[in-house]
Amino acid sequence: MENLDDQTRKLLQDDHAYTDKPEEVRQLADAIWSDITTRLDKGSTDTAEAPARRRRLAGPVAASVICLLFIVGAVTWLRRPHPASLAHDVPKVANLLVRQDLDRVNQTDRSQTVYLVDGTRVVLQPGSGIRYAAFLQKDKREVYLQGNAFFDVAKDARRPFYVYSGDVVVRVLGTSFKVVTDKESGDITVLVTTGKVAVTRKNIPLTHPLILTTNQIALYNGHSRDLVQLNAEKKDLAPDLTPTSPAITFNFDEAPVIEIFQTLENAYGIPFHYDKATFSNCVLTTSMGDESLEDKIRIICEAIGATYELKEDGVFLEGKPCK
Amino acid sequence: MEMMSDGDMQRWSQFKEGDRDAFAAIYQQHILQLITYGLRLCPDRDLLKDQIQELFVELWHSRKNLAPVRSVKFYLFKALRYKLVRLEKNRYLSQRSARIAFSLDSPLEDPVETSIIENESRASQVASLRRALKSLSLRQQEAIQLRYFQGFTHDQIAELMDLNYQSVSNLLHRALFRLKEVFKTPVMQLAALALLKIFFIS
Numbered sequence: 001m002e003n004l005d006d007q008t009r010k011l012l013q014d015d016h017a018y019t020d021k022p023e024e025v026r027q028l029a030d031a032i033w034s035d036i037t038t039r040l041d042k043g044s045t046d047t048a049e050a051p052a053r054r055r056r057l058a059g060p061v062a063a064s065v066i067c068l069l070f071i072v073g074a075v076t077w078l079r080r081p082h083p084a085s086l087a088h089d090v091p092k093v094a095n096l097l098v099r100q101d102l103d104r105v106n107q108t109d110r111s112q113t114v115y116l117v118d119g120t121r122v123v124l125q126p127g128s129g130i131r132y133a134a135f136l137q138k139d140k141r142e143v144y145l146q147g148n149a150f151f152d153v154a155k156d157a158r159r160p161f162y163v164y165s166g167d168v169v170v171r172v173l174g175t176s177f178k179v180v181t182d183k184e185s186g187d188i189t190v191l192v193t194t195g196k197v198a199v200t201r202k203n204i205p206l207t208h209p210l211i212l213t214t215n216q217i218a219l220y221n222g223h224s225r226d227l228v229q230l231n232a233e234k235k236d237l238a239p240d241l242t243p244t245s246p247a248i249t250f251n252f253d254e255a256p257v258i259e260i261f262q263t264l265e266n267a268y269g270i271p272f273h274y275d276k277a278t279f280s281n282c283v284l285t286t287s288m289g290d291e292s293l294e295d296k297i298r299i300i301c302e303a304i305g306a307t308y309e310l311k312e313d314g315v316f317l318e319g320k321p322c323k
Numbered sequence: 324m325e326m327m328s329d330g331d332m333q334r335w336s337q338f339k340e341g342d343r344d345a346f347a348a349i350y351q352q353h354i355l356q357l358i359t360y361g362l363r364l365c366p367d368r369d370l371l372k373d374q375i376q377e378l379f380v381e382l383w384h385s386r387k388n389l390a391p392v393r394s395v396k397f398y399l400f401k402a403l404r405y406k407l408v409r410l411e412k413n414r415y416l417s418q419r420s421a422r423i424a425f426s427l428d429s430p431l432e433d434p435v436e437t438s439i440i441e442n443e444s445r446a447s448q449v450a451s452l453r454r455a456l457k458s459l460s461l462r463q464q465e466a467i468q469l470r471y472f473q474g475f476t477h478d479q480i481a482e483l484m485d486l487n488y489q490s491v492s493n494l495l496h497r498a499l500f501r502l503k504e505v506f507k508t509p510v511m512q513l514a515a516l517a518l519l520k521i522f523f524i525s
Contacts, residue, residue, distance in 0.1 A: 004471075004499060008452070008502075008503075009471060011445075011448055011449050011452045012452070012467065012471035012472060013471060013472055014445075014449045014452075015355075015359060015472075016446070016449040016450065016453060017449055017452050017453050017456060017472070018359050018362075018363070018453070018456070018468055018472060019359060019362065020450070020453065025355050025358045025359060025362075026355065028358050028368065028371075028372060029351075029354040029355055029358055031372060032354070032358075032372050032375050032376050032379075033347075033350060033354070035372070035376045036350070036376050036379050036380055036383075039376070039380050040343075040380060040383060129387075131387065144387065144388050145388075146387050146388060164388055165388070166388060166389070166390035167390055181390075183391060184391075186390045186391045188390075203405070204405070222390060222391065
């Protein structure tokens, strides 16, 4: 402890010791907040923000309840039952599509498998979620992860795949790996099953990203923010890498097309919009593999003489009743 | 000790879940101190406004992916400093050493009357202190502010200023030493000075 008398210590705690115009600080604070809310309102998906407020927030609890209600309302509106939706209980993976951003969370207490439109398979651990541009159309495939998941990334040499988890960035071309975050310590572990990945930090990138191949592990220390490759092999340290959630099968034998649409909607998280009556007697036998979602839809549409359109709100299908 | 209270942690969780009011509350809770610190690093007001604005907008957009934080305030300070360091336009941080030399040599703005007398108002005491602080190097000023005004620990200051623990201690000791030379406060000296003044005036 430094040798400092109480009086000076108290004076050092006064803001006038650091500025002779404290009202300027207040003005700057207000101006900045005004800019922040303007920017957030422009691109925001939350429409329930309060107008820029001064210091004391009146009834913050009440306000956040209102905010929450509005968000719940917005969510309910977006997930409003469309003509073809089947009644089912709480979905295992909550899929929320808002303006081309897809948010998917595993709401169960077991791991769940989901698919990305490019064919990448993701096994989400309980409570974990991912967020990404629903149609992955940009030149980079980017996924934000919260929690733990296993990724089996579809090969696409033209488009690198990035997983962001906290401060860690994993870059892959075609491989399978697992990301685990320890909530308490903030430690993040990346374990590679097959293939090759490059791991670095988001905030202060490493000069040379760590390159990991089969069975190698990187560890991000939540406290020190160090990112290092561990020397141990996976068998010493890592929890088992093979996820136990069964992959969803895309093999259908005389299955009602509506059921197929539902399976695809669950797997990919993208809502399907169509008139149930039109397709109610359409039945299909097909065996689909790891082609992209769009290719799967194309296959189905060709078979039943329907057309599709990919829009911001999901897949829209039109056609005629089957014979 | 800069740590989070339970209320702070709850507000942080609410913010991470998308609660805009919690976000606003976090902003209001820390912004004045953040700006006070920011001005030390970046006297250019417009630049500082831009960077802080960006900081919070980015914070909002990446709320779901934030690693757990031990102290929101520390996190914000670190993030702001990082942003300012990356800017080439930030002359303070890039020409640090030149500035230090300059300010150590420069004379006090107000060379007279740096002592305090008991019946002086607090406002003028603080004003004297402010002038005295300006005679320190910018790094010393930053360290003093972080320690006594912002309430950070030596470890946190070390991380913010990218120094090791010992360097922080040294910096603070030298700063206080110089400050005391320039701004004498111990009660004994006060009494002595008061007596001297009376003696000379009468």
